[in-house]
Amino acid sequence: MEGRRASLRAQLLMKIRAAALDELRTSGAAHLCLRKVAKAAGISPSGLYRYVDGRDGLLELLISDGFESFGQAIGEAIDAAGNDPLDRLEAMALGYRRWARANPEWFGLILGTPVPGFQARVDGPTTASVYRFGEPMVRVVADVHVAGLRSGPNAGAARIDLVNFDSAVVLDAPLKDLLARGWARIHGLVMLETFGHLVWTDANVEELLRTEVRAIMAELGTAAASTR
Numbered sequence: 692m693e694g695r696r697a698s699l700r701a702q703l704l705m706k707i708r709a710a711a712l713d714e715l716r717t718s719g720a721a722h723l724c725l726r727k728v729a730k731a732a733g734i735s736p737s738g739l740y741r742y743v744d745g746r747d748g749l750l751e752l753l754i755s756d757g758f759e760s761f762g763q764a765i766g767e768a769i770d771a772a773g774n775d776p777l778d779r780l781e782a783m784a785l786g787y788r789r790w791a792r793a794n795p796e797w798f799g800l801i802l803g804t805p806v807p808g809f810q811a812r813v814d815g816p817t818t819a820s821v822y823r824f825g826e827p828m829v830r831v832v833a834d835v836h837v838a839g840l841r842s843g844p845n846a847g848a849a850r851i852d853l854v855n856f857d858s859a860v861v862l863d864a865p866l867k868d869l870l871a872r873g874w875a876r877i878h879g880l881v882m883l884e885t886f887g888h889l890v891w892t893d894a895n896v897e898e899l900l901r902t903e904v905r906a907i908m909a910e911l912g913t914a915a916a917s918t919r
Contacts (some may be wrong), residue, residue, distance in 0.1 A: 697878075698798065699850060700742075702769075703732065703733075703734070703742065704742055706731075706733065707728065707732045707742055707743065707749075707752075708736075708752055708753075708756060709730075710727075710728045710731035710732045711723070711749050711752060711753050712753065712756070713727050714727050714728050714731070715730065715753055715796050715797065715800060716796045716797075719751075720750065720796070720799070720800045720806045720807055721807060723740055723750065724748060725745070725746060725749065725883070726750065726893065742771070744859055746809075747809055748801075748809075749812075750809055750811075751811055751812065751815050751816055751817055752816065753797070753800060754800060754801050754817045754820070755805045755815075755816040755817045755819075756799075756819040756820075757794070757797045757800060757801040758801055758817065758820035758821050758823065758824035759820050759824070760790070761787075761790050761791075761794075761797075761798075761801070761824050762820075762823050762824035762825070762827060764786055764789070764790040764827065765783055765786045765824075765827050766788065766826075766827035767784065767785055767786070768776060768780050768783065768786025768869045769783050769786065769827055769831050775909070776834070776835045777904070777905070777908055779830060779831050779834075779835075780904045780907065780908055780911065781832050781900075781901055781904050782831070782906075783828055784871070784877050784900045784903065785897065785900060785902050786878075787789070787828075787877055787878070787881055788881045788884070788896065788897070788900060791881045791882075792881075792884070792885055792886045795885050795886070798882075798885060799885075799886070802878065802882070803882070803886075807873075813878065826912070828870075829870060831865075832864070832869075832870055832907075832911065834875065835903060835908065835911045836911055841851040843919065866911075869907070869910055869911065873903075873907040876903045876907070877900060877903060877904075877908075880899055880900060880903065881895055881900075883897075894913060
């Protein structure tokens with residue numbers, strides 16, 4: 692009986708998540724309507740509160756699911772690119788763009804304008820999902836950095852520990868700075884394109900991203916050489 696109850700609860704929670712995503716795409720995060728979500732999921736508005744803690748709880752689910760979906764898409768793009776470092780970095784950037792363009796409302800919710808009055812809980816579901824979103828990007832950049840270190844006089848000694856990525860990432864300060872700057876450049880281009888702010892430039896965003904990736908690759912080489 693307990694197993695069946697848990698299964699039914701999980702199924703209904705999936706319906707709530709799907710209904711919330713549909714409502715996000717229709718009305719936007721700031722106008723998320725719990726009543727409409729409940730109706731689409733086939734439950735009463737009061738019944739919705741048995742599964743989520745009001746609007747903020749629903750937003751936490753949407754944000755967590757968004758980061759999970761985004762990170763998975765980026766990871767799959769990287770894995771499909773093979774072993775060449777440049778190919779993997781390009782796949783990361785293009786996978787980032789592809790997911791954002793396919794999910795503009797979701798993208799805007801998790802990495803765009805904050806929802807007025809909403810603050811995710813530190814111990815809520817969004818925290819772990821953010822790390823899982825970031826891990827494939829950090830890993831592919833760290834792998835390139837390590838490859839550069841291994842080609843130096845300390846070959847075999849280079850190691851970046853990402854096993855406990857959610858609690859500690861052992862990266863040197865210059866590489867952390869490069870990660871932040873590289874992400875900002877890729878994210879900035881994708882954000883501007885996704886929300887229509889590059890239309891006037893007639894820019895080929897895919898080629899711009901490839902250019903940025905090559906620049907990041909060159910800087911990674913410099914970062915690796917500087918630590919030998």
